[in-house]
Amino acid sequence: MSEEKLPTRAENYSEWYNTLVQRAELADYAPVRGCMVVRPYGWALWENIQSALDRRFKATGHVNAAFPLFIPMSFLEKEKEHVEGFSPELAVVTIGGGETLEEPLVVRPTSETIIGHMYSKWIKSYRDLPVLINQWANVVRWEMRTRLFLRTLEFYWQEGHTAHATAAEAEEETIRMLNQYADFAINDAAVPVIRGRKSTTEKFAGAQHSYTIEAMMGDTRALQSGTSHNLGQNFAKAFEIRFLDESNTLQYCWTTSWGLSTRFVGAIIMTHGDDQGLVLPPRLAPIQLVIVPIYRNDEEKSAVLPVVEQVKGLLSEFRVKVDDRTEVTPGFKFNDWEMRGVPLRLEIGPKDVEKHSVMAARRDIPGKPGKSILSMENLAAQIGSLLDEVQAGLLTKATRFRDEHIFEPRDYGHLKEVVQNGWAYAWWCGSADCEAKIKEETKATTRCIPLDQEGGKGKCIYCGQPADEKVYFARAY
RNA sequence: CGGGGUGUAGCGCAGUUGGUAGCGCACCGUGUUUGGGACGCGGGGGUCGGCGGUUCGAGUCCGCCCACCCCGACCA
Numbered sequence: 001m002s003e004e005k006l007p008t009r010a011e012n013y014s015e016w017y018n019t020l021v022q023r024a025e026l027a028d029y030a031p032v033r034g035c036m037v038v039r040p041y042g043w044a045l046w047e048n049i050q051s052a053l054d055r056r057f058k059a060t061g062h063v064n065a066a067f068p069l070f071i072p073m074s075f076l077e078k079e080k081e082h083v084e085g086f087s088p089e090l091a092v093v094t095i096g097g098g099e100t101l102e103e104p105l106v107v108r109p110t111s112e113t114i115i116g117h118m119y120s121k122w123i124k125s126y127r128d129l130p131v132l133i134n135q136w137a138n139v140v141r142w143e144m145r146t147r148l149f150l151r152t153l154e155f156y157w158q159e160g161h162t163a164h165a166t167a168a169e170a171e172e173e174t175i176r177m178l179n180q181y182a183d184f185a186i187n188d189a190a191v192p193v194i195r196g197r198k199s200t201t202e203k204f205a206g207a208q209h210s211y212t213i214e215a216m217m218g219d220t221r222a223l224q225s226g227t228s229h230n231l232g233q234n235f236a237k238a239f240e241i242r243f244l245d246e247s248n249t250l251q252y253c254w255t256t257s258w259g260l261s262t263r264f265v266g267a268i269i270m271t272h273g274d275d276q277g278l279v280l281p282p283r284l285a286p287i288q289l290v291i292v293p294i295y296r297n298d299e300e301k302s303a304v305l306p307v308v309e310q311v312k313g314l315l316s317e318f319r320v321k322v323d324d325r326t327e328v329t330p331g332f333k334f335n336d337w338e339m340r341g342v343p344l345r346l347e348i349g350p351k352d353v354e355k356h357s358v359m360a361a362r363r364d365i366p367g368k369p370g371k372s373i374l375s376m377e378n379l380a381a382q383i384g385s386l387l388d389e390v391q392a393g394l395l396t397k398a399t400r401f402r403d404e405h406i407f408e409p410r411d412y413g414h415l416k417e418v419v420q421n422g423w424a425y426a427w428w429c430g431s432a433d434c435e436a437k438i439k440e441e442t443k444a445t446t447r448c449i450p451l452d453q454e455g456g457k458g459k460c461i462y463c464g465q466p467a468d469e470k471v472y473f474a475r476a477y
Numbered sequence: 478c479g480g481g482g483u484g485u486a487g488c489g490c491a492g493u494u495g496g497u498a499g500c501g502c503a504c505c506g507u508g509u510u511u512g513g514g515a516c517g518c519g520g521g522g523g524u525c526g527g528c529g530g531u532u533c534g535a536g537u538c539c540g541c542c543c544a545c546c547c548c549g550a551c552c553a
Contacts (some may be wrong), residue, residue, distance in 0.1 A: 005514090014547090018546095024499095029545085033544080085552095088551070089552075091550075110553090139553090141552070143552060144478085144549095144550080144551060144552085144553090145547095145549090145551085150502095150553085151552065151553075155553070157552095157553075210552095216509090223553090224552090224553060225553085226553085227553070259553070260553085261553050262553090263553050264553090282522095290489090292512090294511070294512050295511075296510080296511060296512095300511095321508075327512090328514085328515095329510080329511045329514075329515060330510080330511060330512060330513075331511080331513040331514055331515085332513085332514050332515085333513090333514090334512095334513050334514080335513070335514045336514080338513095347512065349511095349512055350512090351512075352512095359512080367513090399495080422551095455513075477552095477553095
């Protein structure tokens, strides 16, 4: 049960986040540092994210499989950049069954290597391609600083791994899945995202290049919310993933990988949440609608409860919860479900029973303005359109917030200023040196080089050299 | 790993010059309440982070250790 007020976002954003995650019962701290327990409500949200994504993966021809948690250490070492990128954060098992292992086993930080190993066994001919496999899994990365959902030692995700006959097909796949992520984020989670390419410094260790969807959180910091990597032939060469083409020539495959994790739960919290608590997008909310019965005595109770049941029956197409707790007052329930982010609340009391109506309150519009009286006629249709309005409203609001906090700085001094409370969209010459200097001086990193560029030429915001592309700079999670 | 902080009931905290542990919330029982975070009465719950030391006596003083949180270098 929840105590009273949350810390406000303005007061202390990170405390607001931490308190909310726990109070809304999304997750809790595990006894191991940096690990989290995803509680039923949080997991239900994740399951809805999973099914929204899985649907898209299936629709684009992918199948699910499961690969082992343990990876031989030597596999990690086969791709030079990959091992350099991941070795600092590996958890390694050296003892099994009381015996020191012949070869240490890495707890997977990601599965390119072990999947690459299997692909080299499975792929012999161009007829075997493409291979389009996804897995839902947990992975472990030994991070220094952790935050619930945003960065934990162990997290849950999906990782897609594909192999193709040509570079063009691999690139097409990489972009296709990036677009699936963007579509999911925007249309199901109401999280507006910018699709873009990562700079060389920011890309995945071992990738030829990486793409990302970047979202702006309520404190204007950026969150990398999903990534798609074109691995080129790097892993194919390291793991001998080869096929015979139509003309009987042995060729290396072109592979991709793409992932989206429980971090996205954090994205939803920080995109939509307000000082009352969570605000969940109707398409993903574990509970879309809560019904709070209201009565003062047994007489009213016996009039109200049957109507509550009747309404619940009418709304069977939605995820409905009836809050029939007797130990707390309706007022408490209102606050409680608002804190938990339920998009819509129905109040049913004696007055409603009498008038054959119900009182509806939208989570995204606090107080009286968000309330409306619905007649019992076509109730399901009315609820359906209210939920659609909430869904659309969240996206509009989040998009407006983001756009209001994206600036095109005049010069470097101006950039320094705007990244304190927003993103800077500026020309960049592409040099890792300028990128590093900017990071050092402002804490802002390049988030992505957006795919949708208006073109033209400019001068690097830092060094003034000619630049072909504009990039987003922001402080990031 | 560096800097800062905190460990006392599930959570948040108090605990005086050392004298054997308390408050609020939550929890259990009960009655009155119930359209925006109800109230009364009665209860249960603690190896005071761990180990050692000083002392007749340690939550309190001393030493060592451990854990967690916050801020930095790495990351989905």
